[in-house]
Amino acid sequence: MSIFINGKVVTLDDKLKIASAFKVKNGLFSAIGNDDLILELKEDCEEVVDLGGKTVLPGFNDAHLHFLSYAITKNSVDLTKVTSIDNLIDTVKNFIKERSIEDGEWIVSRGWNENFWDTPTLPSRYDLDKISKTHPIYFSRACGHIGVTNSLALKKLNIDRNTPDPDGGIIDRENGEPTGVLRENALNSALEYLQPMSKEKIKTLLSSAFIDALSVGLTSMSTEDIWQSGSIENTIEAYEELKNEDLLPIRIVQQMYLPDNESFDTCKRMNLKTGYGDDFFKIGPMKLFQDGSLGGRTAAMEDEYSDTKTKGVSIHNDKSLNELIHKGHDNGFQICAHAIGDRAMRELLNVYEGIYDSSNKDLRFSIIHCQFTNENLLKRFQSKNIIANVQPSFVMTDYPIVEKAVGKKRAETSYAWRSMLSNSIHTVFSSDAPIESFNPFEGIYAAVTRKDLKGSPSEGWNTHECISVEEALKSYTLEPAYSNFEENKKGTLSTGKFADFIVISHDILEIPADDIKDITVLETYVNGERKFKKTNV
Known part of the structure; x- marks a missing residue:
């Protein structure tokens, strides 16, 4: 049990947006308010932590990355x-x-x-x-x-x-x-x-990288590791053993790459489906790929690229895509799918809509990346409550090549985060690490300024799609929790939710937007326990 006072507590809870103190008990926030109110709740021998006026945020939640791949890359050339x-x-x-x-x-x-x-x-x-x-x-x-x-x-x-x-x-x-x-x-x-990678190798690699995630304020993440490890059994068992050995400091949702019948048979044998597990390690959605990348000109587009005679690659034809998604759904999986191009998104939405129309369940299917949307696609997202899982840091590395690749008209409607939010689309942020850094402050900076880390372009790129700091924060906290049916457990600093929070170096609501990328994490807490403390502050 601990009491934290004298801070600027940005709760992201609309009922009480800013507080100065809170109490943690049994891994949960048991009370949030002003210093006097919280100090009245102090119990014998309870620690009181003075935040020294520092800003506190809910722990960040990266909604899609490849954490094992990050660990492999970290330990390779x-x-x-x-x-x-x-x-x-x-x-x-x-x-x-x-x-x-x-x-x-x-x-x-x-x-x-x-x-x-x-x-x-x-x-x-x-x-x-x-x-x-x-x-x-x-x-x-x-x-x-x-x-x-x-x-x-x-x-x-x-x-x-x-x-x-x-x-x-x-x-x-x-x-x-x-x-x-x-x-x-x-x-x-x-x-x-x-492949496949051994369970012991997976555990060693993951353990080498947890502190990197904690140091930038990540307390939860949705990671797709099966594609990299080549083994469903070894990956799931590696995480479960780390959890049981009290060596898993971050909450993990595993997105499941299931490309064939053998993968589904393995899941059946292991009783794996969305929701299996507990609050530290659980199975999330089935993950599939429907197109490639912008840089490789393999993202599936309705019209040809402007600089090469191709429309990209649809990985599955309509029949096989329909069969794969329905098989995942029928086997108890929520669905998330990689799609960058507008054609790939249309192909996915065609299948998603059929399942939504025949189900009265809260499905929360998502599309990951969603870089080249248009007005019609966004309306389809909104009408079926399809989640857009996007990577704000992509704009920092992609903006120099977008117009060359697709022309000015399509470039102006790309990476359309403001439009998504304006259409009441649940928009969750992620990094796709190791493709981009999983530092959320860099992602928030990109979403708010539409600039790269060097401050270019000086006025921002396609700034009509900029969003506010508070919106960006929610897209890194509450919205990812929603995407995993966990909005009642985490994502805001609210009574009864997990005590996952971070203490940061600067007030993110007050500093200039250009300085957001330079914010550092001083402390990271998961379940009320400090898992990271910055040294040499």
Whole structure:
């Protein structure tokens, strides 16, 4: 039991928006109000914590990321800072040398983005061959929808000029010969070869990354890890063991990648469906992919891209998409689906609406990313209460390429968070880490200013879609809780809810919007227990 006083407590609860004190008991907020009121509730031997005037917020909830993938990337060669193909080659060569990695061992990582390079060209097998011809190499682009291998990896994956493109995937070729670049479902050959990951490895990787999340104020997250681990059993058991060993400091909702009948059979055998678990680890929605990425020009668009003769890739045709979503729903799963392009969203909504029309349940299906919406799509979201799960940090890295890719007209209606909120669409924020940083303050800054971390463009990009700080905060707290049917348990500082909260360095409601990105977390509490404290303050 503890009492916290002398703070600026931003509750995000409309019944009492600002308080100065609160009491925590049995992991819950038992009272919230002014100092005098809360001090009257003090019990014998109860600790009183003076917040020193600091601002307190509900703990942040990242509504979609790949936390295991983040942990893998953290412990692999760092591709996020490379500036060219030559720099990529040198960086990986040094990594292999420094780690004394033996011949034959795979070199795997993720995170390059050629749009930030001196010459924005995709690396090829021949570039990676300059790194090593004795180590098979597989690197995923930052978006996760394009990968590249060296020649040895292609040989191990049995990919050659006679290998056909898989459904929903592309093997890039030059004069008929694979270049090493794999797109969408063509990536599966590499992922299947490398997987599955052991339970012990998963636990070790996750444990190496929890403090990173706590240090930026994350107390809950919805993560999709199955695609990366390759094993439903090992992933679920790893989290459950961490929880049972009291080594899981963050509340986890696992989004389930279930691409085939074997995956569904495993879930049935393990009794897994949405809601299975408890308040620290539970099963969330089934996750599926319907298109690719903007950077790779594989996002499925109604009209051609402006700079290339393609409309992107729909990973599932109408029949298989309908069957997959219905199978997930029939097996007790809420549904969330990746869709960036307007065509992909239309295809998903067509299926969603059919299920909504035949059900009287509160389904809370969602679409993740929703970058290229239009007025008709937003009306369809609103009419069926479809949740838009968006990543505000994407605007910081994408704005320089959006107009080039899709033209000015479509660019003006993209990343349309203001329009979503104005249409009363439940809009939840997430990072899609490791594609972007999972620091929520960077996401809030992007949502409020529409600028990158360097302050460009100086006036903001498409500022008609900016939202307020309070709206952004709710999209990182209350709205993600709603998306997982947990709005009565967390998302605001309210009596009876989990005592998940953070103490921050500056008053986010008062500082200039351009400074929001620089806010730091001083302390993070989960269930009323301090899980992180910043040192050298």
